[in-house]
Amino acid sequence: MSIQQPARPAPTAISAPLIAAPDRPSWVRLPVAVVLTARPRQWPKNLLVFAAPLTGSALGRGSRALGGVTVAFIAFTLASCAVYFVNDVLDAERDRRHPRKCLRPIASGDLRENHALAVAALCVAGAATAVVFSPGLGLSWAVAAYLVLSFLYCGRLKHLAVVELLLVASGFVLRALGGAAAAQVPPSGWFVLVCSLGALLVVIAKRYTEITSLGGASAAHRPSLSHYTPRGLRLAQRLTAATMVAAYCAWAATEPDTWTAQWHLATLLPLVAALVRFDRLTAAGGTGHIEDLLIRDVPMLCLELTWLLLFVVGLAIHP
Template sequence: MDVEDQQLRPRAVHTAFTGNVAADLPRVTGGAPARPARRTAGTVLAGLGRTMRPRQWVKNLLVFAAPLASGTVVRPDVLAATLLAFALFCVAASGLYLLNDVRDVDADRRHPRKRTRPVASGAVPVRVALVAGGVLLAASLGTAAVLARPALTAVLATYVCISLAYSLALKDQPVIDLACVASGFVLRGVAGGAAAGVALSQWFILVAAFGALFMVAGKRYAELLALGEQAETRRSLREYSASYLRFVWSLSAAVTCTTYGLWAFEMRSDSGIPWTTISVAPFVLALLRYAVDVDRGSTGAPEEVVLRDRGLLLLGAVWAVTVALGVWTG
């Protein structure tokens, strides 16, 4: 007996005693989930917190990439601007997650894992999630307009517009959905440069773009394997095959490694140890290590893979140290 059956059966027994079959029938036969036994202000707030997905905020650390690569992050003004960019993206992303869960509520209720999400399960009312999402988006854009550089405000607004378009329609379009999700990572990297007033290398943008595409293709591959015949819960998955997604992540991984090498050689110092060139080794090894999880189909939640894989974390630390040495000694 699954979770939904456990929720529905008590109401079915109840109708046998009350005779109010017409009122309770929709909850027994499908559609909306049974109302939670207790919905208090505390449980709704906790559900909103879960729907905002704070664990996903780790993605927003990408705003620090450009200031770190340029060596300007230690300047107080640059650090403050980058922290503001990080906070704005966290608030905006949380608002988008709330609105996305409202948009996908019916599909999530048919999904074996997503049906336990607070909005899909009924722990958070749809109207509450909708209002909260709108408030968070307005707060992030309004704060950016007042406190941030115009360039950062423009990048954040672009991120919000693309994300909303993705949630409303583009997520059902094959290939376009991959590009939309990958653009979110790229815009985070661009936002760091915009916040700090740092010019971005063309190689930096390409590494971010194709590295993101690599991760997104791996995520879709994991979803395809996990759902199997139930892949219709996401329309775009109907158009993908395992071999096609393997092709996408292989191609994107190759371009990522190539463009990173070009960036590393561009940043190489003519004197001393070429640390940025050396950083190519841990970077490629980390990519290959992550590809092991991609091939297993266990990258449905990339941030969880990164945080729990100690070998990947070690390679990432070595890469970060070599890049830092290249920046500070170059």
């Protein structure tokens, strides 16, 4: 990845948000602010806990594995909500100068910082309670590691180029490992590598869309962006995607069952098509929400569902 060290531009004040904040009655403002800060649109990320049990065929062995993974989903959802509350408290001043983030409840004043921290503490307590119902300590360690790394990221590490990419990507990987631990499925090294590269790919693409949509003001809102170039991020994204495909092939080819290996290789087709589509959508830029490219673009969604359907069918018809 190409990294440069240009002079950091001074923060630019924005006189008014690009989107008008809705006018809500005072009695609904607090609960709505809490829900918005919890970022429900981000919760689908926690479905990654089902990745290892699905690829390891554990979900078809009974309700025990499914119950364990459901606990993992709840634990990571609560843990991630705690991180969002803390992050928005620490970033409130910077968010007020952002054309879209200035509408976040804490930045706009709809949610007081002490209330946000209290909700964060409750979410952490809820996550800690949830992991008690998981067998072993694997999920507990995964959730604890996620919280520690995420809070470190919210502090100063988010401003360190490359390091911040790895920290955000680690959150995705820990979700997958937590799900594997909850279902008591030992993940293969290739599986962990594929998850890691996929997570890194999404984070790099997110930084690219941020730097292209915000332009010269990008570094004022995320200082680490001053160390990246659009060309460098695009190159890193494509190299990561190519490496991910190679790792996926290696994972499929190393399956001990020949039939399973061949079926997994067949699922590579919609995966590659989805990566190509994702690359084209990222190149178009224009959005700071990378999730919109993954779940709101109809062709992309169809390719993702095709991959999932092929995988599930393969598990169902396995001789």
